[in-house]
Amino acid sequence: MEPIDISSSDSDLDVEVTRESDASHTRQSVNVRTVPQWANKLGTNSRSTDDKYFPGNGNGGQLRTVNSRIANASADYEKLSSQQALKRTLPVSLEPYAPSTKSNNLVENGSSSQIHDSYGNSYHLAGPSTSNDKGYMRDYYAKGNDDDIMMYENSRNRVLPPSLMHVKSTSLPQFGGPSDSGYRSAVTEERAAETDERLVYQAALEDLYQPKVEAAVPDGLLSVPLLRHQKIALAWMLQKETRSLHCLGGILADDQGLGKTVSVIALIQMQRSLQLKTKTEDTCNHKTEALNLDDDDDNGGANLDSANQTGESDDFKPVPEVSTSTRAFSQRRPAAGTLVVCPASVLRQWARELEDKVSDEAKLSALVYHGGTRTKDPVELAKYDVVLTTYAIVTNEVPKQPLVDEDDGDGKNGEIYGLSSQFSTNKKRKKISDVSKRGKKGRKGNGRSCIDSGCGPLAKVGWFRVVLDEAQTIKNHRTQVARACSSLRAKRRWCLSGTPIQNSIDDLYSYFRFLKYDPYAVYKSFYNTIKIPISRNSLHGYKKLQAVLRAIMLRRTKGTLIDGEPIINLPPKTICMAKVDFSIEERGFYKMLESDSFKKFKAYADAGTVSQNYANILLMLLRLRQACDHPQLVKEYTSDTVGKFSVEMARSLPRDMLIDLLSRLETSTAICCACTDPPEDPVVTMCGHVFCYQCVSEYMTGDENTCPAPRCKEQLGDDVVFSKITLRSSISDDVGGSPGNSQFTDTSMVLQNEFVSAKIRAVLEILQKQCVLNSSISGSHGLADSNGTSEEGFIATTYTTVHSKSPTAGPIKTIIFSQWTRMLDLVEFSMRQHSIEYRRLDGTMSLASRDRAVKDFNTDPEITVMLMSLKAGNLGLNMVAACHVILLDLWWNPTTEDQAVDRAHRIGQTRPVTVTRITIKDTVEDKILRLQEDKRKMVASAFGEDQGGGTASRLTVEDLKFLFMV
Numbered sequence: 003m004e005p006i007d008i009s010s011s012d013s014d015l016d017v018e019v020t021r022e023s024d025a026s027h028t029r030q031s032v033n034v035r036t037v038p039q040w041a042n043k044l045g046t047n048s049r050s051t052d053d054k055y056f057p058g059n060g061n062g063g064q065l066r067t068v069n070s071r072i073a074n075a076s077a078d079y080e081k082l083s084s085q086q087a088l089k090r091t092l093p094v095s096l097e098p099y100a101p102s103t104k105s106n107n108l109v110e111n112g113s114s115s116q117i118h119d120s121y122g123n124s125y126h127l128a129g130p131s132t133s134n135d136k137g138y139m140r141d142y143y144a145k146g147n148d149d150d151i152m153m154y155e156n157s158r159n160r161v162l163p164p165s166l167m168h169v170k171s172t173s174l175p176q177f178g179g180p181s182d183s184g185y186r187s188a189v190t191e192e193r194a195a196e197t198d199e200r201l202v203y204q205a206a207l208e209d210l211y212q213p214k215v216e217a218a219v220p221d222g223l224l225s226v227p228l229l230r231h232q233k234i235a236l237a238w239m240l241q242k243e244t245r246s247l248h249c250l251g252g253i254l255a256d257d258q259g260l261g262k263t264v265s266v267i268a269l270i271q272m273q274r275s276l277q278l279k280t281k282t283e284d285t286c287n288h289k290t291e292a293l294n295l296d297d298d299d300d301n302g303g304a305n306l307d308s309a310n311q312t313g314e315s316d317d318f319k320p321v322p323e324v325s326t327s328t329r330a331f332s333q334r335r336p337a338a339g340t341l342v343v344c345p346a347s348v349l350r351q352w353a354r355e356l357e358d359k360v361s362d363e364a365k366l367s368a369l370v371y372h373g374g375t376r377t378k379d380p381v382e383l384a385k386y387d388v389v390l391t392t393y394a395i396v397t398n399e400v401p402k403q404p405l406v407d408e409d410d411g412d413g414k415n416g417e418i419y420g421l422s423s424q425f426s427t428n429k430k431r432k433k434i435s436d437v438s439k440r441g442k443k444g445r446k447g448n449g450r451s452c453i454d455s456g457c458g459p460l461a462k463v464g465w466f467r468v469v470l471d472e473a474q475t476i477k478n479h480r481t482q483v484a485r486a487c488s489s490l491r492a493k494r495r496w497c498l499s500g501t502p503i504q505n506s507i508d509d510l511y512s513y514f515r516f517l518k519y520d521p522y523a524v525y526k527s528f529y530n531t532i533k534i535p536i537s538r539n540s541l542h543g544y545k546k547l548q549a550v551l552r553a554i555m556l557r558r559t560k561g562t563l564i565d566g567e568p569i570i571n572l573p574p575k576t577i578c579m580a581k582v583d584f585s586i587e588e589r590g591f592y593k594m595l596e597s598d599s600f601k602k603f604k605a606y607a608d609a610g611t612v613s614q615n616y617a618n619i620l621l622m623l624l625r626l627r628q629a630c631d632h633p634q635l636v637k638e639y640t641s642d643t644v645g646k647f648s649v650e651m652a653r654s655l656p657r658d659m660l661i662d663l664l665s666r667l668e669t670s671t672a673i674c675c676a677c678t679d680p681p682e683d684p685v686v687t688m689c690g691h692v693f694c695y696q697c698v699s700e701y702m703t704g705d706e707n708t709c710p711a712p713r714c715k716e717q718l719g720d721d722v723v724f725s726k727i728t729l730r731s732s733i734s735d736d737v738g739g740s741p742g743n744s745q746f747t748d749t750s751m752v753l754q755n756e757f758v759s760a761k762i763r764a765v766l767e768i769l770q771k772q773c774v775l776n777s778s779i780s781g782s783h784g785l786a787d788s789n790g791t792s793e794e795g796f797i798a799t800t801y802t803t804v805h806s807k808s809p810t811a812g813p814i815k816t817i818i819f820s821q822w823t824r825m826l827d828l829v830e831f832s833m834r835q836h837s838i839e840y841r842r843l844d845g846t847m848s849l850a851s852r853d854r855a856v857k858d859f860n861t862d863p864e865i866t867v868m869l870m871s872l873k874a875g876n877l878g879l880n881m882v883a884a885c886h887v888i889l890l891d892l893w894w895n896p897t898t899e900d901q902a903v904d905r906a907h908r909i910g911q912t913r914p915v916t917v918t919r920i921t922i923k924d925t926v927e928d929k930i931l932r933l934q935e936d937k938r939k940m941v942a943s944a945f946g947e948d949q950g951g952g953t954a955s956r957l958t959v960e961d962l963k964f965l966f967m968v
């Protein structure tokens with residue numbers, strides 16, 4: 003493989019792309035703040051094992067089928083291993099098979115049988131093999147055709163690839179001599195990567211051999227029975243935590259609403275009870291285990307081990323117990339239980355699930371670590387079985403790993419927006435070429451600074467397990483949040499996400515890095531072993547990626563079948579594309595905007611300055627997208643959202659500083675540092691960073707909140723976030739502020755709040771129909787307009803909506819999503835006009851208000867509509883009271899929309915769910931739909947799924963041989 007020059011990065015904008023969905027409690031006091039340094043230099047524009055739990059004669063036997071062959075070649079194999087690989091604890095499955103009793107806690111499906119391999123060993127096979135299967139298998143082999151057979155079936159007769167049996171001569175140490183250090187390091191690195199890939203290969207094989215092992219939770223641990231797919235997930239997670247060959251943990255990537263939270267709660271409970279039991283039974287054994295676990299923590303990422311960068315390894319002496327009663331503490335770094343990191347909007351939901359799904363007699367002690375009054379004492383954190391916190395708090399409390407791995411210059415922002423890499427403009431990434439060197443350096447320096455320099459309590463404990471819920475939050479490895487999460491010290495690491503890939507294959511790299519999944523936790527290896535093969539031959543490249551994922555990821559969609567039965571019996575989900583047309587006035591407005599944008603784009607293209615005008619082009623696209631919702635959105639804000647504390651602070655600031663802040667806000671290249679779109683309702687922080695008001699509000703969660711912009715740790719609060727109007731009025735002493743964007747301040751009717759746009763009209767029409775249905779349930783009358791008369795005269799639309807027709811479970815309720823709060827304002831206006839009872843949830847609201855809104859919507863039959871911000875409400879929430887979802891606008895990647903829709907389509911839903919995606923004909927939205935389709939295909943290829951979420955192509959043993967044994 004060709005080496006890549008990681009020092010020649012050509013990545014985009016020097017804006018860190020973070021999308022946190024973390025909610026805020028805004029402070030109600032004005033803090034005394036110092037003017038940041040940059041303000042004094044105006045004009046510079048600086049920014050600023052437990053194998054005993056898995057003795058299963060089926061599963062374990064299956065593993066042995068493969069691994070004992072490795073054992074026969076083990077002498078060479080072990081010689082081959084890098085130091086890193088040798089440090090790993092080899093699983094019991096490397097030993098020849100000996101019959102063992104099945105764990106009480108494991109239930110296995112399918113029959114099992116014994117076979118003998120070519121080395122004379124006996125193995126136990128499991129799986130749903132029937133006599134018919136066997137006959138079929140024989141026939142199939144006789145034909146010499148095995149490509150389409152499920153791997154766990156046909157691989158019994160296969161031999162391992164030669165490279166697992168023999169040492170490749172190129173892999174042996176062949177250094178050119180003591181002076182040849184560069185060569186030596188390159189060879190060592192390659193050899194380590196190769197060895198690690200073999201471990202991945204092994205794990206992928208293991209995974210294919212054990213498709214249906216279930217773990218049964220002992221009575222009394224949970225208050226609800228696990229569903230079958232959850233038992234399978236539990237068995238898989240227990241195995242990954244105790245016997246993984248590369249990293250302890252993985253990615254649980256089940257579709258939204260399949261119960262990942264509950265599966266993880268079961269995992270916590272199982273481990274806790276197993277370890278408590280083990281402790282009682284055998285204390286000696288427990289000591290041995292503790293040692294192994296320590297080893298693993300440091301092995302977990304030899305190149306990138308956050309442990310070595312954030313703390314001294316000597317300080318971290320965790321023990322395996324997660325129970326508070328048995329956990330031990332090291333002198334300086336307490337060993338804590340499970341840390342769950344999630345978006346703020348689902349923090350309370352997690353707490354509720356921990357309370358509800360655990361039985362009274364086995365309650366877990368849980369701490370919601372959030373808010374200004376949270377403990378500062380790490381020892382306190384270590385007292386709990388589970389600590390729940392938010393991504394924002396982790397970002398604030400944990401020192402980041404340096405940005406070690408460079409990308410390949412493929413234009414991150416371009417990927418985010420579905421644009422070509424030609425749009426890349428950022429050339430400013432810091433280059434560090436020698437990852438391992440830096441890793442070693444980091445051990446001492448960063449470690450000490452973590453212990454000594456007042457990083458938060460989250461970074462001062464060693465976690466038994468860290469779980470990232472909605473792990474796509476860290477999909478960009480460059481972001482502070484991703485780097486902070488990777489720096490948490492933990493024995494086991496989990497990513498939970500129904501949509502792990504959102505923009506590109508690169509998203510996976512961040513999870514691999516967090517998980518310490520070697521060799522892919524190093525960008526160079528990820529690039530060489532995953533990205534390059536995809537670019538050379540996408541079919542094979544994607545198959546290899548599937549294999550790499552298979553070793554650490556479990557993914558089931560709602561369409562997955564187990565033994566021919568659907569994984570879960572959810573009512574159907576119908577997606578309706580509602581293509582509506584503009585009114586004549588709206589079309590006129592849109593055409594004007596469109597031709598203006600085309601002209602500008604052409605000018606950039608003619609001048610060869612398209613890439614330099616990336617932000618301008620994004621802004622033009624934003625305007626077009628917004629115009630599809632309502633022309634009013636294109637107009638500049640004329641009301642001030644930020645509140646009196648900001649106004650008071652602005653009046654106290656020097657005029658020069660105000661002018662500088664305003665210029666940052668008014669520059670056409672300003673992009674929200676959180677969502678990376680041109681900002682809606684733009685505000686600038688005192689530290690000079692621009693955000694959407696909604697996005698920055700998500701970060702203002704208390705007095706420890708800091709600015710999420712790269713390299714900025716300034717504290718955030720109501721008083722340091724300024725709108726244009728506040729700044730202008732403070733500069734000019736004109737309290738009313740100056741008028742908004744002159745281009746769009748005409749008096750055209752389409753620009754008035756009262757104007758009902760085509761999309762809002764469509765929404766009202768849908769709601770009216772529902773209202774009629776609801777009234778037939780409750781006996782009330784239909785939708786009324788502002789005059790109290792029956793609503794008439796909607797412009798006829800050309801779509802049909804299939805409504806859920808099962809009114810037996812209460813009124814039909816609808817969630818309406820938009821990414822723009824101003825669109826929600828306009829819809830809200832219409833709701834009021836038509837006396838529709840609604841609630842609203844957006845990123846500017848406090849967590850308590852959001853929680854109340856969700857509760858009201860879920861429980862009050864009078865409240866039939868929830869207006870939700872896509873940015874704040876698409877994740878985690880359970881809203882099965884709704885059986886209809888309306889998406890008012892399109893986001894760049896379709897998975898964000900899928901997430902939103904699945905608030906309603908999840909376990910607990912009893913009615914068919916209708917999703918209406920409203921788009922406007924012949925606009926930019928047509929193109930976004932096409933982009934979304936491309937992204938869907940890419941995600942499906944990576945997971946080996948067909949478009950419907952089923953498994954389109956299965957990897958075979960031959961595939962794996964081909965993919966790994968190059």
Ligand SMILES: Nc1ncnc2c1ncn2[C@@H]1O[C@H](COP(=O)(O)OP(=O)(O)OP(=O)(O)O)[C@@H](O)[C@H]1O
Pocket residue numbers: 226227228229232256257258259260261262263264265355499500877878879880904908909910
């Ligand atoms: N075994 C179970 N018994 C009863 N209820 C369950 C069970 N498993 C899950 N649920 C319920 O189903 C709903 C969805 O589960 P959960 O929130 O864990 O899904 P998820 O996969 O984490 O979804 P998302 O990706 O959207 O966060 C929740 O209301 C949960 O309480």
